[in-house]
Amino acid sequence: MNKQAQTLAKDNDGGSIFKFILSELRPKGRILTPFNIIAIPIILLGIVLIVIRFINGIGSITNLSQDTPWGLWIGFDVVTGVAFAGGAYVLTFMVYILKMEKYRSIVRVTVLNGFLAYLFYAGALLLDLGRPWNVINPIIGNSFGTSSVLFLVAWHFLLYMIAELIEFSPAIAEWLGTRRARKILSGLTMGAVIFGITLSTLHQSGLGALFLMAKDKIHPLWYSEFIPIMFLVSSIFAGLSMVIFEGSISHKVFFDQISEKNHKAQSGILQGLAKICAGAMFAYFFLQLLVFIHSKNWDLINTPMGYWFLFEMIGFVLVPMLLYLYSYRTRNILLIRLAAILTMVGIILNRLNVSVIGFKWDAPVHYYPSWMEIVVTLTVIFTEILIFRWIINRMPVLRDSPAWVEEEH
C-alpha cells in the first residue's frame, strides 16, 4: 500500500501529495509495542496534568516556589535538552565544513534529532511560562529586551529551529517525491549550516550566560564568569554522546532501515566520535580545573557540596573521558556506549547543579520536582520519540535516499 503510494507520488511529481500524506498519517506496524504500552498512558496522564496546570496555575502541579523559580522543566527539559541537541551543530560542522565524509550517513538523523529536541524542549518552555500568550512579544518587536541574555536565547532558538528544518528539508522533499523542491532546498543547506553553527555557538553558551546575574545564588563551585564557555565546550561532547547513544538504539530498533554499508561503517563512526569526545572532555576538564584553581575554593571541597562537585567532575567527566580514550584505543564498542551514558549522566548532573541543585543551595527549604513535573517531562520526551519514530519510518533518514536523488547528481 505504502510502496504504491510512494511511486504514485513520485510519478506525478507532487501531483497527489495530499492523498499521499493522508495515507502516511495512519500508524504503521504494531500498535502494542512495549514502548507504546509504557509511553501512551504516561502521555495521556501528562496531557491531563497540563490541562490542570493551565486552569489552576503552575503551582498546582509543580513544587516551584518564590525561592526556586526554575525547576525541572527549565533545568532538565530546556537547559539539559539543548545541550544534548548540540550534536547537530557539531556533526554538520564536521561533515559540511570539514568534509569528514565518514560521518555523512548519520548527519540526517542527528539533525532530525536536534530539530525535534529544540521543537519539544523549547516547546516545553511554553508550559513553564506563566503568561504564554505573551510569548510573541520578544519576537514581533513591540518590546525588545535587547539587554537580556534570554532575549538572545529565545531568538536563537527560533532561528536555529528554522535552520535545522532547512537542513533536514531535503529528506521531506524526498519523502514527498518533489524533485524540484528538493533541488532548491538542498541548495540552501550550506547557508543553513553556517548560520546554524554560529547560532549554536552563541545560544549554547547563552544558556550558561543566563545564570551570570545569579552570582550570589549559585554555589561558588559551579558559578564562575566562565559558565558560558563551560556550557559551550560541554555541549560538544554532550551532543556527540547523545549521537552515540541514540545511534546505538536506532541501529537495533530500525535495523531493517539501514543499508549494509552503513551498518558496517557504524563501529568506525562510533570510534571516531569517541576520540572527539575524549578530546573535548579533556579540554573541558582542564578548563574546570583552571577555574577551580583560580577561584581559590579549596576550603569548599571539604563540604557536602564539595564532595558532590568532585563526584560530578571525577565520576562523570574524568572517568568517561578515560573510558572514551581507552575504548577508542581498544576498539571496544560496548565501552564506548558505556562512556556515552556516563557522559550524559554527567551533563544532566552539571546542568542541574548549575540551574537547580546549586541554585540557592543554602536555602532552608530545598526544591525537588513533584511527580507531576516528572510525568510532564516524560510526556514531552515520549511524544518526541513517537514523532521521531513516525518520521524515521516514512522519510529517508536512516535509509538511503530514493534512487532518483542519485540520478540527478
Added chain:
Amino acid sequence: MNFDRRNFFKTVCVAGATLAVGNSFGAAKPDESNIEFQGVLYDSTRCLGCRACERVCAKNHELPEPKDELKAGVIRKTSEKQRSVINNYVTSKGEVYVKKQCMHCNEPACAAACLTQAMYKTKEGPVVWRGNKCMGCRFCMVSCPFDVPKFEYHSANPKIEKCDMCYDRIKAGKIPACAEACPGDALTFGTRRELIAEARKRIFENPKDYVNQIWGEQVAGGTGWLYLSSTPFNEVGFNTKLQNSSYPELSKGFLYAVPSVFVLLPPLLLGIHEATKNRNQANDEENE
C-alpha cells in the same frame, strides 16, 4: 532633571530619530547621565513598627490586608500577596524594626534580565512591572540579587508582584503611599541625591545613633531605596556579601561578544568550507 540647551537639543534629536527609526533595535539611547532618579530614605531608628505602611500598601494595590502578627525574631518575607513587610530583628542593640520591599536599583538586574521589557526602570526612578508585556518566564526572579519579584504560582493569569514605589501616585505628583502614611517620619521621599545628602547629615549629626553606612548607596550599583540603621546591616537581614557594582554588568561581557561572533564566525566557517572543498576536488582530480 537638569537640561542645558545642548542636551535638550540632543534629546530632541535623539527622540525624533528614535521615533523615525522606530523604537526597536539600534535606536540611540537618549543621554541618561543627567536624569535624577527618585527614591525613598528609610531610617530604621525612627520606625515604630506600627505597620501602617504595610496596611496602606495592601489597600493601595488591592492586596489582602496583612493579618499575621509581628513577633521579635520571626522574619516574614514579601510575597505575591504582600509587597512590603516590617520585621522585628533581634540585634546587638536590641530589637530593631526594618522594612523590606523592592530596592529599585539604578541598574536593575530584573530589567536587564527581562526579554520583553516588562520589568522596566522608569525615568522617574521606580522599577515597574508591565503585565501586557510579561510572559511569566521568571528570569527576573532568578536574577534579582534581593529576591524581590514574586510570582503567583496558583493563578491561571499570574502576575509578578513587587513594590512599584506607587508609580501611579508619583506620576500624579503624590508621594508613595507608605511614605505618606508613616507616622514616625521614618520614610522620606525625594531625589536620590537629596536623600543621600540627608542621610549623611543625619549620620554626621548623630554619629552615635547610626552605623556609618547608607545601605543602597553603593550596593548593586546603587539603589533607589536607601537605608539608615543603628546596627550593622548584616544583623537586620541584609546580604552584605552583595557586590557593589551593578548586576547587569555581569552578563555585559557575554552580550558584547555576541555581535563579534556573529560577524567573525560565518566567514571563518565559509573559509574552511572553501579550503576543504578545494582539497577534495584536488584529491578527486588526482584519483581520476
